[in-house]
Amino acid sequence: MVTITDISKACGVSRATVSKALNGAPDVAPKTAERIRAKAKALGYLPNATARALKMGRSYNIGVLFSDPTGGGISHEYFSQILESVKAEAERLGYDITFISKDLGAMSMDYYEHAKYRSCDGVVIASADFADPAIVRLATSEIPTVTLDYSFDSRTSILSDNVRGMDALVRFVYENGHRRLAFIHGEITSVTQKRIASFKKTCAALGITVPPEYIRPAIYHDPRSSGLATRALLALPERPTCIFYPDDLSFLGGMSELEKNGLSIPKDMSVVGYDGIPLSQVLRPRLSTYRQGAETIGREAARSLVDQIEHPDTWLPQQITVEGELLPGDTVRKIG
Amino acid sequence: MVTITDISKACGVSRATVSKALNGAPDVAPKTAERIRAKAKALGYLPNATARALKMGRSYNIGVLFSDPTGGGISHEYFSQILESVKAEAERLGYDITFISKDLGAMSMDYYEHAKYRSCDGVVIASADFADPAIVRLATSEIPTVTLDYSFDSRTSILSDNVRGMDALVRFVYENGHRRLAFIHGEITSVTQKRIASFKKTCAALGITVPPEYIRPAIYHDPRSSGLATRALLALPERPTCIFYPDDLSFLGGMSELEKNGLSIPKDMSVVGYDGIPLSQVLRPRLSTYRQGAETIGREAARSLVDQIEHPDTWLPQQITVEGELLPGDTVRKIG
């Protein structure tokens, strides 16, 4: 490994001068600086992030926390899109990303300890159980953090506009003549609560009455549970004309249940999803859904985290809401 | 931040003794060791991975390289599954993982330089363009590496059994009475070449003649290009009875094209995919496909890389082939 010392010897200057030259400090003669840089390149010098981090107290490394309580973690398209864009933006800003988890090898540690252990300059907390004390500890620590879809006091968060999204979906369905809307929702989280509330509120505003049995619990990203909920809805004396699914993937569970009952979409039953993952638009018929701005969410998360890291003085916590977009698709039939 | 020095002061011993005690060195009195460990815990001491890495020349950090030339990178279910299992196994072994990319912030570097910059103990190279000189540089460097689905000389690689997988699919289709098989393949890579060769070889072994126009190029994970290829196949004077798709996701492009032509699956056309991602088994009809052992592939990659890192003396390069499994599904109709 070629170090700053090697260059200093090769150039006949001190290590300090080399360091300055390499970092573009003003107090070094242009000619010397150039000579040093040329030599560094010739020798194949590479800065050592580890040594630099130790010295500067800055690792240029940010942690990402994807502890999906619902299981799959990264492997859901929505989250992997977010990860991808966090990664891209972080790298653009000069930061690497490291996964934060519990229990590294033999040592047992919580999220906060892991982040400290790796000297992360900050952490993006996505897809976590925000009631978990370990998450709370990290999110309320001195480490800069940005949370996704959940707000801690005096902390920055990036929020997908669940209220507006659900509102848009309900209105879209309403405009197509539907009046009997059923909603299958995921596990109760703050996101779920927002969606349920927005669903009910918009229905009320439109004069739609939603019978309690039209609201069914299921599990996010689990087609099976949504299939069961669908079955329950079909067993009702008065069936809904449109079913809202917790997410696009869960819709697939409903889809197979509907087909099993000989119902075709959207002729016999209209459906809408949520997320707007690429898959939803590749299906036929195209799923009517609401696309969350995963890419924007990830980008903003990285951006505001780095901003917080690099300008702690002028930084203020904020809730950034990222708007999505209604994807009309073809699974809502015009009726009435 | 509480350091080893803080503990040494609090215990009235030297930093050296503290370090030894914390690392379970034999040459420290059991009682002192216990006292020190208790104090460390009481003070909330956390080791500093950065300082440790600088001193020991081992970062306990492995890089993962996901530069999907076909675009999406991590966001394809197959790769995100691999990432997930690499991560899980690495963490189990005490290693964190960092993404390796090109061009971090202002500094332009290639993959090798990035890995050195972060002092990665090793790198898992997945989903990359193995013809890229930057990849070659990394894979043939002194850094321990493991490649997925591609072999470099004297290097360890984890290979999905593409030959066996394609063979199994062809035989399955054959047994269901099909004799006119068309194959839409992805971009030409070593994996693709293996699949095409295995397809042709098995067909030949079964006495099936495959007309050249039954072999169509498309792009992996791109439903649109597979849709176009499907259209071309349907336009032939003599249509195939079964179409092989490059992967499960690409099949969706073919599916919509088939429906557009009023063909139902598998009544009017049989199809098979490749990968066996969860999505494929949630669709109705269930896709007939070959499940690659993504989880095993990731686990073996992490395991053999760490083995190479920790036992460089006894280590030997090896090609590990991971078997998959035929998922019969319901998209191949029994004919004849």
Next chain:
DNA sequence: TTGTATGCGTTATCAT
């Protein structure tokens, strides 16, 4: 403009 000295937190060597 350049160089000297120091320390970031840790581990390892070698005395004691």
Next chain:
DNA sequence: ATGATAACGCATACAA
């Protein structure tokens, strides 16, 4: 059994 000291590679305050 314990401690003093050096070193990993780098950046910086300060002296020259």
